[in-house]
Amino acid sequence: METSIVKIEHLNKSFGNNIVLADMNLVVNKSENLVVLGKSGSGKSVLIKCLIGLLKPDDGNIILLGKDITKLNDDELNLLRKKVGFLFQSAALYDSMTVRENLEFPLRGEKAICKEEIDALVIEALRNVGLENAINKMPSELSGGMRKRVGLARTLILKPEIILYDEPTTGLDPITAKEISHLILDIQKKYNAAAIIITHDVECARITANRMIIIKEGKTLIEGTFKELSEDTDEWIHSFFQ
Amino acid sequence: MLEYYNTKQMEKSAILEQNDATENGFIKTLTDFFEGVSLLTKFTIRFFRQAFKPPFEFKEIIKQSYIIGYQSFPLVAITGFIMGLVITIQSRPTLVQFGAESWLPGMVAVSMIREIAPVITALIFAGKVGSGIGAELASMKVTEQIDAMEVSGINPFKYLVVTRILAATITLPMLSIIADAISLYGSYIGVNLKNDVSLRLFFLQAFQSLSFSDLFPSLFKTFFFGFSVGLIGCYKGYNCKKGTEGVGIAANSSVVFGSLAIFIIDMIAVQITSLLNC
Ligand SMILES: Nc1ncnc2c1ncn2[C@@H]1O[C@H](COP(=O)(O)OP(=O)(O)OP(=O)(O)O)[C@@H](O)[C@H]1O
Ligand SMILES: [Mg+2]
Numbered sequence: 001m002e003t004s005i006v007k008i009e010h011l012n013k014s015f016g017n018n019i020v021l022a023d024m025n026l027v028v029n030k031s032e033n034l035v036v037l038g039k040s041g042s043g044k045s046v047l048i049k050c051l052i053g054l055l056k057p058d059d060g061n062i063i064l065l066g067k068d069i070t071k072l073n074d075d076e077l078n079l080l081r082k083k084v085g086f087l088f089q090s091a092a093l094y095d096s097m098t099v100r101e102n103l104e105f106p107l108r109g110e111k112a113i114c115k116e117e118i119d120a121l122v123i124e125a126l127r128n129v130g131l132e133n134a135i136n137k138m139p140s141e142l143s144g145g146m147r148k149r150v151g152l153a154r155t156l157i158l159k160p161e162i163i164l165y166d167e168p169t170t171g172l173d174p175i176t177a178k179e180i181s182h183l184i185l186d187i188q189k190k191y192n193a194a195a196i197i198i199t200h201d202v203e204c205a206r207i208t209a210n211r212m213i214i215i216k217e218g219k220t221l222i223e224g225t226f227k228e229l230s231e232d233t234d235e236w237i238h239s240f241f242q
Numbered sequence: 243m244l245e246y247y248n249t250k251q252m253e254k255s256a257i258l259e260q261n262d263a264t265e266n267g268f269i270k271t272l273t274d275f276f277e278g279v280s281l282l283t284k285f286t287i288r289f290f291r292q293a294f295k296p297p298f299e300f301k302e303i304i305k306q307s308y309i310i311g312y313q314s315f316p317l318v319a320i321t322g323f324i325m326g327l328v329i330t331i332q333s334r335p336t337l338v339q340f341g342a343e344s345w346l347p348g349m350v351a352v353s354m355i356r357e358i359a360p361v362i363t364a365l366i367f368a369g370k371v372g373s374g375i376g377a378e379l380a381s382m383k384v385t386e387q388i389d390a391m392e393v394s395g396i397n398p399f400k401y402l403v404v405t406r407i408l409a410a411t412i413t414l415p416m417l418s419i420i421a422d423a424i425s426l427y428g429s430y431i432g433v434n435l436k437n438d439v440s441l442r443l444f445f446l447q448a449f450q451s452l453s454f455s456d457l458f459p460s461l462f463k464t465f466f467f468g469f470s471v472g473l474i475g476c477y478k479g480y481n482c483k484k485g486t487e488g489v490g491i492a493a494n495s496s497v498v499f500g501s502l503a504i505f506i507i508d509m510i511a512v513q514i515t516s517l518l519n520c
Pocket of ligand 1: 015020038041047
């Protein structure tokens with residue numbers, strides 16, 4: 001049986017002359033938290049956007065949940081995306097909708113569930129991130145940390161098999177950041193989901209990582225557990241952990 | 243002497259370079275233009291493909307129509323009223339000179355319904371609704387909300403673009419009919435500033451000079467006005483460049499190109515109707 005949920009092979013992506021990913025390889029196993037570390041602008045967001053099909057790779061294979069996403073048509077891709085959660089760097093809440101409507105949105109078109117079930121799912125997802133009280137608020141009334149959590153609740157509502165976190169703790173105070181990190185850990189246990197966590201936050205990496213990679217110049221520089229990488233003697237790698 | 247010659251040479255090459263630059267600039271503008279046209283065409287084709295493919299977003303179309311109509315109704319009503327009133331007051335002296343004052347309702351009705359009300363309504367619509375759609379979609383794009391829809395497996399083109407274009411196409415003709423009616427009422431008030439004409443007589447005179455061939459083409463073209471305003475607003479917003487200044491540019495160019503499209507369509511429409519009428 002195949003245990004890898006994501007398998008990226010020889011991925012290349014450039015924008016004009018700007019080569020962002022060059023021969024990138026990556027594997028995520030079942031119910032594993034993989035933390036991706038890298039300098040700003042090293043192509044971390046581009047990597048997961050390629051993975052979910054928001055950006056088209058120039059070259060390479062991307063196997064997501066057993067399907068090669070570069071070979072799927074739009075309908076098949078949309079079906080696959082329902083099994084993947086994506087937390088945006090900016091949370092990307094729908095400004096014109098309340099928190100409740102934001103959470104209901106991904107459930108549109110699911111014919112099999114009735115109104116009561118949707119309500120229950122919404123409440124459950126909000127409870128998981130500790131924000132039941134905000135259900136009728138507009139996104140503009142929420143703080144940055146609350147927005148991140150609502151964004152997280154929205155990705156959880158479809159019970160994804162893998163969640164992609166783009167800098168879940170950036171822009172938050174250390175305490176809230178720590179809460180979010182623990183939340184990510186809880187979610188892993190509760191949903192038994194795999195995750196790719198992109199972050200600059202060493203504390204977040206320490207809490208959440210089962211395995212880590214560091215990317216540099218468009219490819220994986222080094223791979224290992226948090227302990228292994230933080231004790232690495234290479235100066236450049238070491239500088240991440242200070 | 244040699245020095246003089248050299249500077250002359252340099253000036254010459256500078257002028258040549260400048261010529262090159264303007265030529266390149268011109269070519270770039272031209273290619274940009276054709277690129278824009280081809281992208282807009284692709285966008286339009288995509289719209290028609292998606293619009294006829296189930297599932298249909300009826301609820302969202304109705305909601306958008308309601309919002310759009312509700313937003314622009316007061317503006318359309320006020321301008322319609324004022325246009326009717328003003329044109330009546332302005333036309334009276336000329337008609338009085340010819341002793342044709344009794345033609346006033348008919349003349350105003352024809353000019354309002356045939357041309358002025360639809361075009362003014364459409365222009366207001368482009369200013370209010372076109373810019374709104376452009377800015378809304380652009381800010382959704384910039385803040386990654388459109389990407390967020392896409393990753394949750396929902397087709398954002400269908401949910402955002404198709405619904406808004408259809409809503410604009412349906413709503414503008416209705417607003418235009420309302421503007422027609424209100425402008426006639428404005429004209430009635432204008433006539434009554436100097437004369438004493440009953441509402442009944444006024445409308446009798448007005449409708450006597452109107453025929454089906456006045457009403458139908460003017461209504462028909464407003465569908466195209468609405469469609470093009472919606473299409474251009476959506477196109478500009480959906481393809482907005484990253485960054486907050488992209489939102490402003492999208493809103494602005496939605497209005498500019500939307501208004502331009504209205505005049506171009508109007509020109510084509512008038513050619514077609516005059517061909518059909520003779
Ligand atoms: N849509 C795009 N068009 C052109 N270039 C892009 C696009 N998206 C990203 N890039 C470029 O790709 C490079 C990597 O960007 P990316 O957003 O992946 O960085 P990142 O590693 O996520 O950085 P950060 O930690 O700051 O979020 C940057 O140089 C950026 O300019
Ligand atoms: Mg990023």
